[in-house]
Every structure is written in C-alpha cells, then in structure tokens.
Amino acid sequence: MTGRPGDGPRPAPAARALAAPRPRVHPAAPLQVDVLLDGLTHPGRGLHTGQLHWRLHGPFDAERFTRAWQTVTDQEAVLRTALAPAPPGPGLPGFAVHPAAGPLIVRHRAGGATWEALLAAERMREFDLTRPDPLRIALLEESDGSTRVLLTYHRAFLDPAGADHLVRSFHRVHAAPGRPRGGERRPDLRDHLQWIGSRDPAPARAYWADAAPPAGSATLPAGDRGRPTHQRGHGRTRQRLTPAEAARLRAWAAARGAAESTALQAVWTLLLYRAHGGPGPLPVAFAAAVSGRGIPLDGADRLPGPLLGALPVAVEVRPGATLSALLADLTGRAVDLAAYEWVSAGQVHRWSGRDPYEPLTASVLTFLPPQEPRAPADPAVPFPQAAGADRESAGASDAGASDAGASDAGASDAGPVEAWEAYTGTPLALTARHDADGGLLLTLVHDRTRIADGDAHEILWQTTRLLHHLPAEAGPGTTVAEALRALDGIPVPLAAPRPDPAPRTLRPAAAPDSGLVCLLRPPGAPEDCYDGLARRGRGRRALLSVAPGATAALTALAPALAAGVPVVLGGYPEVEGLAHEVARRVAAHGWSRPPVAVAATGRDLAGALTAAGRKRIKPYSSGS
Structure with missing residues (x-):
C-alpha cells in the first residue's frame, strides 16, 4: 500500500501556491545548463538522479516527520524551485522559485515493496522539472518496526553536498522540541548567480583557452573495441581499500607533497597512458570534480544547490618521468582548478576552441569528504558538528530552535546516511570516499553502451591494484614505465566507439x-x-x-x-x-x-x- 503519511493530501502550502504571488524567475546557472544539456542529449531514465537513504529506529511519527520537512521546504528556496516556462524565441532556460510548496512524501507499508525494488523504482522514475519537486521522499516500513527513508533528487537542483545539508537541516528540525522558527536561508542559488555575474570572465577564458585538453588526448582507460557492447543502461562496480591500505596510500602521497585524491588521479593517468600510449609522451585528459563551494561567498559552503562541477585536467605523460614529477604536475593542476570552481565544463569547452561535438574528457573523478555524524536520538544533545564547521547562516540559524516547554514525542534514532551516485552521460565516473571504518571505497559507474560490465570491472580492479602496489613498491625515483610493470601481462580493457556519428x-x-x-x-x-x-x-x-x-x-x-x-x-x-x-x-x-x-x-x-x-x-x- 502506498500513500502520503497519514493518508492525507499534500500539505496546505502547495495548495495555497495557486493563489500565491507569482514565482521569482532567475536564469539557469552555467552548471545547471550543463546538467540540462546532458540529460537532453542522453535520453534514458535515471540520469542525474541522486539518492540518499538512512534508517529510522523507534516509533515513527508521520505527522512530525512531514512537519519537519515542510519547515525545511519553507526555509530552502531550492525545494520550491522548478523550470520556468520558456519565453518566446531563443535564450537559456530559467528557474522559478515558488513562494510555497509541499514535500512530496510517499509511504510504503510493511510487506509491500522490497527495499532494492524501491531504490531502483525511485531512481528510474522521471522528474517533472516544471514542478517544484526537485526532491522526493519515500518511506518503507520494515518488519522490525524501523522505517527506511529514501531521498531522491535531481542534479539540476541539488548535488550530493547540497542534499546532505538538507538532511542535516531536517534532522535538526525533527529533533528539536516544539514549533521550529527561522526564516528563509540565505545565501541561496540566486545569491550564487549574482556572485558569478560579478566575475570578470576574461581571465578564466584566457586560462582555459590554453589549459583545455588538446585534440588527440587519451580520454578513456580502455583500448578501441571497434564493435558495440550490446549492452544498455548504466552499470556500477565497487572495490575497497582497507583502513590500513588507505592510510599507507595517504602517507605515500603526503611524502611526495600530494593529497590522497591526487594519488588517485595519478593512477587514473597511468591507466589512460597504458591504454593508448606508445614509447613516447602522450597527452591524457580526465575531469576532476570541484565542490563549487570554495569561493569567497559567505555561506557558500552550506548552500544547497547544484554547485558540484567537474573541470578538465590535461597532463602530458612521459614514460621516463618519475611518479613524483607526475604527482607534482597534478597538484599544480588542482591549485589552478581551485581558482575556477565557479566555471562550468560547458564554458570551458566553448572557450577551448575545440570541436563542439568532440568531448574534452570521457571520465570524471570525484573524491568526496567522509560522511559527517548525524543527529542523535535525544534532542537534548546538541546536533553534532564536524570539526571546524560553522553554524548555519543567518535566516536559517534558528531552524533547530523551538519554543520552550514543548514535548519531544515521536523522536527516532537516525542511522548513518548512505549515498547512491547519479548516472550521467559521461562514459566513466569514479567516486572515492572513506567509509565509517576509514577504508577507501571506490565506486565506478559506467555507460554500458561504451564500456561493457566486464571491462568496467577490469578498469576498477586495475585501479585498485595500482593503489595497492605504488605505496609498497614505488620509490622516489620510480618512473611511469616502471610503475606500469605492475600490470604486465594483464589485458587492456576495451571501449566501444561512440554510437552516433557527428553531424x-x-x-x-x-x-x-x-x-x-x-x-x-x-x-x-x-x-x-x-x-x-x-x-x-x-x-x-x-x-x-x-x-x-x-x-x-x-x-x-x-x-x-x-x-x-x-x-x-x-x-x-x-x-x-x-x-x-x-x-x-x-x-x-x-x-x-x-x-x-x-x-x-x-x-x-x-x-x-x-x-x-x-x-x-x-x-x-x-x-x-
């Protein structure tokens, strides 16, 4: 059986929206244009749909749960945002911030859908981008009395960090006794757009005209298959480094002045070179994720929105160069990217002067920070903050405050939040994140029309093998060619050509x-x-x-x-x-x-x- 909590209609604010003032329309941010175009040009269900889920233990109060999400929706403009009707003639899309909306919550009773089936069904259910419902909430009652909570969101409105901030805001409101208070959060995406509009694009355009990957760069860690895979959709495979192995990798990179994420990029660079290189140097290119929140805009680090982007990284790999030199080169690229977190990949492509129908990269690497602790079961205990984390910005800082003397009936103990990465049109997307035990979890999502399941598994296995091997075997003078000997005798994975010819x-x-x-x-x-x-x-x-x-x-x-x-x-x-x-x-x-x-x-x-x-x-x- 399915229905909203309490089997009631959508909360009143959504009904009042018809009589409310007209929504405020703002142009799409460059990153939003990229997401819309990627979804447009890669038809298929489930693209740009991310998910977060966790388990609530103890009695479940449906009314309190809905009220908490309504409070978050009232405070967060992004949860009241939808595509605006397109004006006549040419131009870019716009987004409308509606004055009121209600959370979209569906409750599944125990004994109905299985958890795996619910995950897949929600992931594959298309979003109507013209409705202010960028986030859906599904609840699944379990036979042991607990409740699973599944959040499904669209990347045109939220990225993983933005969705995680909303979950933290929900837990803060849900755990607080009494009636929450607090106004609309600022800054929001409109403030971010205003900040971007104040940037002079000339330095960024000049930098990327020179720094974009050159034509002929190796972009996939797989050789040319020359034939289709005969598979469809997206696949996912995972490997894990133990906490001891992750610590050894981190120490090895630090000894060479590099971050753990840079070591992962170096390994990916080696695989790109191995798949396409010869005895001489070869340019390789991939995209590296940037948070978009490391900008000088007050409160940007807590801004829910689609700020996570991916910018191209281009390096020339020389087989006789040392791994230390490669790490230093990649570290320098990371510093350069930090200055342009507000730039989108689409802008880089246009500024590069390259063929608009030839992608600059075919893979993206993301290194996410560890999950932060969640709200405790006892609301009297302050909401846990990450080390060095600031309080919420003005306007939303009182979201967890309440009127004195209210009761706390219905509080639940929230388990850890787990994430499911969104599918995109990119052939390969590798995400790394430390789990609760300190191990390094690697997740590779692949487009099965380009990379068959077996080849994707082989790519990730070879990535993990090099991450194991380098800290144990590679010294200060180890060269690229010597490092790749760890894969001697192992076949190079294969990739299918692009299915559609260029116009x-x-x-x-x-x-x-x-x-x-x-x-x-x-x-x-x-x-x-x-x-x-x-x-x-x-x-x-x-x-x-x-x-x-x-x-x-x-x-x-x-x-x-x-x-x-x-x-x-x-x-x-x-x-x-x-x-x-x-x-x-x-x-x-x-x-x-x-x-x-x-x-x-x-x-x-x-x-x-x-x-x-x-x-x-x-x-x-x-x-x-």
Missing part, C-alpha cells in the same frame, strides 16, 4: 549568434540528401545534416542551445514525427520549443525553413 556541416554560420538549422535524414537516405539545400541559398544560419534518431539530433542541437541562439528542425516528411519528438524534448528541458519545417521537395523545404526561422515561436506548454 555533417553543410554550411557554417555567418556569425556565432546566427543560429542553426538541423536537418534530420530519413532512414535509409544517403548522407548527401540535403546537400542541394546548401547550394540553393546563402542563409546566415549554420546548416547541419544528422543521422536519423533523437539522440543524434539532440547532440547536434546542444552547442546552439548552450549558446542560446535560435534553432530550427526540418527535413523531408518522413522525419516529421521525429522532429516533433525532438522539439518536445527540447521544450521539456527548459528551452523554447523550436519550430519544425517539413516539405517533400528541396525547393519547398528551403522555403519552409526560411518561414520557420522568421516566425515568432510560441512558448511550449505541456498541454500543446
């Missing part, structure tokens, strides 16, 4: 902001079926021809959508249904719905495309 450029744009016309080839049609259109006129917009399929079309549109320039979809009548499907998907991710032009002849199609590019585009609505 054919029939005509370049007359200017960067001229726009794009994307022509969808009918199934079975020759690649040159639209070449006559390019010869027929001198239009200002770029003219592309793409393979039949939604993914190929959306990938072709992505650079123009990222730049906020106008786009038109078109082709012969056989692709009309596909074109409208692509247009609907674009609109569902916050952009204005692009016009579609189809005609049976080249002459008529040219005229239809011209007319479509001139007409005013109506805002897309889900009812159209």
Whole structure:
C-alpha cells in the first residue's frame, strides 16, 4: 500500500501556491545548463538522479516527520524551485522559485515493496522539472518496526553536498522540541548567480583557452573495441581499500607533497597512458570534480544547490618521468582548478576552441569528504558538528530552535546516511570516499553502451591494484614505465566507439549568434540528401545534416542551445514525427520549443525553413 503519511493530501502550502504571488524567475546557472544539456542529449531514465537513504529506529511519527520537512521546504528556496516556462524565441532556460510548496512524501507499508525494488523504482522514475519537486521522499516500513527513508533528487537542483545539508537541516528540525522558527536561508542559488555575474570572465577564458585538453588526448582507460557492447543502461562496480591500505596510500602521497585524491588521479593517468600510449609522451585528459563551494561567498559552503562541477585536467605523460614529477604536475593542476570552481565544463569547452561535438574528457573523478555524524536520538544533545564547521547562516540559524516547554514525542534514532551516485552521460565516473571504518571505497559507474560490465570491472580492479602496489613498491625515483610493470601481462580493457556519428556541416554560420538549422535524414537516405539545400541559398544560419534518431539530433542541437541562439528542425516528411519528438524534448528541458519545417521537395523545404526561422515561436506548454 502506498500513500502520503497519514493518508492525507499534500500539505496546505502547495495548495495555497495557486493563489500565491507569482514565482521569482532567475536564469539557469552555467552548471545547471550543463546538467540540462546532458540529460537532453542522453535520453534514458535515471540520469542525474541522486539518492540518499538512512534508517529510522523507534516509533515513527508521520505527522512530525512531514512537519519537519515542510519547515525545511519553507526555509530552502531550492525545494520550491522548478523550470520556468520558456519565453518566446531563443535564450537559456530559467528557474522559478515558488513562494510555497509541499514535500512530496510517499509511504510504503510493511510487506509491500522490497527495499532494492524501491531504490531502483525511485531512481528510474522521471522528474517533472516544471514542478517544484526537485526532491522526493519515500518511506518503507520494515518488519522490525524501523522505517527506511529514501531521498531522491535531481542534479539540476541539488548535488550530493547540497542534499546532505538538507538532511542535516531536517534532522535538526525533527529533533528539536516544539514549533521550529527561522526564516528563509540565505545565501541561496540566486545569491550564487549574482556572485558569478560579478566575475570578470576574461581571465578564466584566457586560462582555459590554453589549459583545455588538446585534440588527440587519451580520454578513456580502455583500448578501441571497434564493435558495440550490446549492452544498455548504466552499470556500477565497487572495490575497497582497507583502513590500513588507505592510510599507507595517504602517507605515500603526503611524502611526495600530494593529497590522497591526487594519488588517485595519478593512477587514473597511468591507466589512460597504458591504454593508448606508445614509447613516447602522450597527452591524457580526465575531469576532476570541484565542490563549487570554495569561493569567497559567505555561506557558500552550506548552500544547497547544484554547485558540484567537474573541470578538465590535461597532463602530458612521459614514460621516463618519475611518479613524483607526475604527482607534482597534478597538484599544480588542482591549485589552478581551485581558482575556477565557479566555471562550468560547458564554458570551458566553448572557450577551448575545440570541436563542439568532440568531448574534452570521457571520465570524471570525484573524491568526496567522509560522511559527517548525524543527529542523535535525544534532542537534548546538541546536533553534532564536524570539526571546524560553522553554524548555519543567518535566516536559517534558528531552524533547530523551538519554543520552550514543548514535548519531544515521536523522536527516532537516525542511522548513518548512505549515498547512491547519479548516472550521467559521461562514459566513466569514479567516486572515492572513506567509509565509517576509514577504508577507501571506490565506486565506478559506467555507460554500458561504451564500456561493457566486464571491462568496467577490469578498469576498477586495475585501479585498485595500482593503489595497492605504488605505496609498497614505488620509490622516489620510480618512473611511469616502471610503475606500469605492475600490470604486465594483464589485458587492456576495451571501449566501444561512440554510437552516433557527428553531424555533417553543410554550411557554417555567418556569425556565432546566427543560429542553426538541423536537418534530420530519413532512414535509409544517403548522407548527401540535403546537400542541394546548401547550394540553393546563402542563409546566415549554420546548416547541419544528422543521422536519423533523437539522440543524434539532440547532440547536434546542444552547442546552439548552450549558446542560446535560435534553432530550427526540418527535413523531408518522413522525419516529421521525429522532429516533433525532438522539439518536445527540447521544450521539456527548459528551452523554447523550436519550430519544425517539413516539405517533400528541396525547393519547398528551403522555403519552409526560411518561414520557420522568421516566425515568432510560441512558448511550449505541456498541454500543446
């Protein structure tokens, strides 16, 4: 049986939202644009859906649980945020902060769904980004009387650190006796956007024009398979270093002036070189996660939002160079990245001058801090703070305060919070985090269309083998080539080629902001079926021809959508249904719905495309 706690309707604030003042709209942050584009160009359920879960022991008070989450929702603007309706014409998506919303809570009774089935179902259930529900809460009653709590959130609104801050705020409110008080938290994402808007982008643009990975860099720790994997979706594999092994790795890196995260990057760099290198030097590239919270904005370290990004790291690997030199090189790159945590990967790609359809990297490494302690069962005990942690910012600092004399009926003992990393369009995503015992847990998420399950397992096993081997065997003078001898005789994993061919450029744009016309080839049609259109006129917009399929079309549109320039979809009548499907998907991710032009002849199609590019585009609505 499923239903909301108490089997009642959504709390009153959501109902009052219809009569409330109009929501406040702000433009999408660069990182949000990246997430929306990644979800747009990689259709599939479960992308950018993160999860946190924990167990509540003891009596469960549904009313108190709901009231605590309502308090957090009232205080946190991000929980009242949704995609704003797209205005007519070109431009970037906007987000609307609604004045009121209610937590979306579903309760599953004991004996119903299994925990594993609930995790998978919530992860694969699509978010409606136009509703202020960026976080869903599912409750599962257990036969022993405990209650499992599952939070599922979308990365366009929250990152793991932001979700973790919300859980801490909930525990603080839930543990406090009486009626909580406190206003809306500041800073929020709007303050972060204002801070970004005050930055001069010129230094960042100049840096990344030079520091972006060069063409031809090795980006996957796997050789060319030359054939598809015949697998779909995403996979996940894990390995663990014991506490003693993790401590030895940390000491080995520190002796060379590097962090533990840098040692992991060095091992990944070795695997990239091994998969593609020869006897000489080779540039390699991967993305390294940056928190986005190490910026000089007061309260940014506690700001719930999508601040976690990933920036490219490019190094040249020389087989005769020492590991100490490689670690020093990577440490220097980490220092450089710290100055640009507010920059998104999409901006870096545009500033790099590289082909917009050629990814700069194909893997991302994330080293997360250890989980902090949770709220105690006894609300009289102060909420535990991490060493050196500040109090909550003004406006939300009293979230855990209460009126004196109130009772504490219904408090539960909260177990440790566990995380489930979100799937993305990146072929490989490696996350490292210390567990409660001090061991180092490595989780590799892979796109199964590019990396088969067996190859992903082999990549992570080789990563772990080098993390074991280097602290025990590598001395100050050990070279890259010598370090890789630990993998002698072990096959190089394989990767499948990218499934969709790059679009054919029939005509370049007359200017960067001229726009794009994307022509969808009918199934079975020759690649040159639209070449006559390019010869027929001198239009200002770029003219592309793409393979039949939604993914190929959306990938072709992505650079123009990222730049906020106008786009038109078109082709012969056989692709009309596909074109409208692509247009609907674009609109569902916050952009204005692009016009579609189809005609049976080249002459008529040219005229239809011209007319479509001139007409005013109506805002897309889900009812159209």
